Amino acid sequence: SATEPLRVMISGAPASGKGTQCEMIAQKFGVVHISTGDILRAEVSAGTEIGNKAKEYMNSGRLVPDEIVTAMVTTRLSLKDVKEKGWLLDGYPRSSAQAESLEKWSIRPDIYVMLEVPDDVLIDRCVGRRLDPLTGKIYHVKNFPPENEEIKDRLVTRPDDTEEKVKSRLEIYKRNVESILSTYSDVMVKINGNRAKEVVFEEINSLLLRLQKDKEEKSKSG
Numbered sequence: 001s002a003t004e005p006l007r008v009m010i011s012g013a014p015a016s017g018k019g020t021q022c023e024m025i026a027q028k029f030g031v032v033h034i035s036t037g038d039i040l041r042a043e044v045s046a047g048t049e050i051g052n053k054a055k056e057y058m059n060s061g062r063l064v065p066d067e068i069v070t071a072m073v074t075t076r077l078s079l080k081d082v083k084e085k086g087w088l089l090d091g092y093p094r095s096s097a098q099a100e101s102l103e104k105w106s107i108r109p110d111i112y113v114m115l116e117v118p119d120d121v122l123i124d125r126c127v128g129r130r131l132d133p134l135t136g137k138i139y140h141v142k143n144f145p146p147e148n149e150e151i152k153d154r155l156v157t158r159p160d161d162t163e164e165k166v167k168s169r170l171e172i173y174k175r176n177v178e179s180i181l182s183t184y185s186d187v188m189v190k191i192n193g194n195r196a197k198e199v200v201f202e203e204i205n206s207l208l209l210r211l212q213k214d215k216e217e218k219s220k221s222g
């Protein structure tokens with residue numbers, strides 16, 4: 001039978017490096033990167049109904065209501081490319097209700113990667129973060145400055161990346177994380193995210209390569 005594609009969840013506090021790692025994972029493994037934060041920001045800038053509803057929550061650093069985000073994710077997961085290439089869920093599930101929705105549809109990951117980074121580092125990463133609206137690429141004023149002046153001139157700051165809002169996002173994250181972990185404890189791997197991004201990726205890469213190999217073996221024997 002055909003090899004089953006990878007199904008990966010990545011979690012961690014705001015600015016723990018989820019988006020940065022997902023860029024590298026998606027490029028190497030060809031999985032479909034589904035970031036609820038990215039989808040919501042696109043809805044906001046396009047001024048859609050979902051975007052208009054989500055905007056206030058996002059700008060103040062609170063979670064967008066479960067039903068909005070869950071509908072978005074389940075729709076995306078039902079598309080054909082996901083069945084062929086597998087998925088990489090970034091920023092979802094973020095509440096116990098969201099985790100339960102996935103369980104109800106028997107949508108489970110092969111691995112649940114959790115990036116761990118100290119609080120003070122997270123705040124510095126958020127405050128220094130810049131986004132390229134053209135390519136979606138993530139930069140940091142000190143850690144990852146833009147390649148040239150042209151890119152530099154078009155970089156934008158997220159409205160929820162002020163120190164005050166980061167602190168409240170972190171609080172909300174900490175309040176919710178425990179209730180989700182129990183659902184995925186059997187496939188959870190904690191990774192020290194407070195290292196160079198290439199070093200963090202190397203660790204994720206070897207975990208995913210092993211999973212992929214297991215799946216290939218299984219399809220040969222099955």
Ligand code: AP5
Nearest residue numbers: 014015016017018019020036037058064091125129140197
């Ligand atoms: P979302 O976009 O998911 O924000 P988040 O979880 O707060 O995560 P971030 O995007 O801030 O950080 P990241 O971990 O991706 O880090 P990054 O790689 O960018 O959500 C935004 C909002 O949308 C939420 O607040 C909520 O309102 C709503 N929302 C989203 N999902 C939802 C859901 N499921 N339910 C309800 N509401 C939802 O890196 C950060 C910075 O650090 C960058 O500058 C980067 O260059 C730098 N950096 C990365 N890695 C390293 C490294 N190894 N060393 C040094 N610097 C690094």
